[in-house]
Amino acid sequence: MERDSRVYLIIIGGGEDKNAHMEILEEVVRLSGGKNANIAIITTATNYPLEVGEEYKKIFYDIGANFVDTINIESRKEANNKQTIRNLEDSDCLFFTGGDQLRISSILGGTEFHRFIQQRIKKDLIIAGTSAGASMMSEVMVVAGDDEDAPRKSTVKLAPGMGFIKGVIIDQHFNQRGRIGRLLGAVAQNPYTLGIGIDEDTAILLNENDDIEVIGSGVITIVDGKDIGYTNISEQNQDEPLAITGVRVHILPTGYKYGLSNRKTIIEINKG
Numbered sequence: 001m002e003r004d005s006r007v008y009l010i011i012i013g014g015g016e017d018k019n020a021h022m023e024i025l026e027e028v029v030r031l032s033g034g035k036n037a038n039i040a041i042i043t044t045a046t047n048y049p050l051e052v053g054e055e056y057k058k059i060f061y062d063i064g065a066n067f068v069d070t071i072n073i074e075s076r077k078e079a080n081n082k083q084t085i086r087n088l089e090d091s092d093c094l095f096f097t098g099g100d101q102l103r104i105s106s107i108l109g110g111t112e113f114h115r116f117i118q119q120r121i122k123k124d125l126i127i128a129g130t131s132a133g134a135s136m137m138s139e140v141m142v143v144a145g146d147d148e149d150a151p152r153k154s155t156v157k158l159a160p161g162m163g164f165i166k167g168v169i170i171d172q173h174f175n176q177r178g179r180i181g182r183l184l185g186a187v188a189q190n191p192y193t194l195g196i197g198i199d200e201d202t203a204i205l206l207n208e209n210d211d212i213e214v215i216g217s218g219v220i221t222i223v224d225g226k227d228i229g230y231t232n233i234s235e236q237n238q239d240e241p242l243a244i245t246g247v248r249v250h251i252l253p254t255g256y257k258y259g260l261s262n263r264k265t266i267i268e269i270n271k272g
Helices: 023-031 049-063 082-086 101-108 112-120 180-189
Strands: 007-012 038-042 067-071 093-096 126-130 140-145 156-160 168-172 194-198 202-207 211-216 219-224 248-253 257-259 264-266
Touching: 007 023, 023 049, 023 093, 023 126, 023 202, 023 211, 038 049, 049 067, 082 112, 101 140, 101 156, 140 168, 140 180, 156 180, 168 180, 180 194, 180 219, 194 202, 202 219, 248 257
Parallel strands: 007 126, 038 067, 038 093, 093 126, 168 194
Antiparallel strands: 007 202, 140 156, 194 219, 202 211, 211 257, 219 248, 257 264
16 A cells, blocks of 8 residues: 555554464565565563564564564663664664563663664654554553553553654553553543554554554554543542543544544545
8 A cells, every 4th residue: 555655653552463464564564665674673572582583583574574683672781882773774664572661661761772763763764563562652651550440540550651653642452451441541641642542453554744544453542632621530549430521532443544733533435
């Protein structure tokens, strides 16, 4: 699918198909240059970097990437090492695996590695991430919370993320793990942000026009708190139920688009 503007973020809700159609991972390779794609797999989030790195390495080679490398950065010293940065200079895409998003932000945030990404992301570098690698993309990220629980202040715990996407909070494995309550709690605490919950085997592609496009087999859930009329988030005790009014919710499947700058759904109907 050709696009009018360059895609620079691929944010995956986790559980992407690795065996059959592999639509999302094929799109990662295609957008990164296809048979010329050089992909670096960043395994900082996982406790099993060798196994996870080798799995993705094999998949990306099988899909047709030109070169795939696994880079496991386990300390801030490594993230500030000039050789680490040199190893990334020829990369078209950095792919962040799942695991613990707090490992990504605490080990990589504010380092030379982080600055390298910020300098190149709007020029020629694609950042892709799945599960924890999706959550870390935003300025404020979800680090923990109760699944399938009624929304309340204690339902969600937030921390600073890597800031690759502005004004958005990402949650992943969304409908599969019943995370609407914790996303509502996150938006109640940050009503100026958009909450985006991404299902498994589903991704959003962000382009330079600040439009997102949905791909994959599930849906995304957008929670817009800009017009919240009332919430008790500031006055409730940790475990009291959350009251919130005036929230707008959009559910978008594959092929639908949404403008982050104007907060409007872009519906393009193909009549054949």
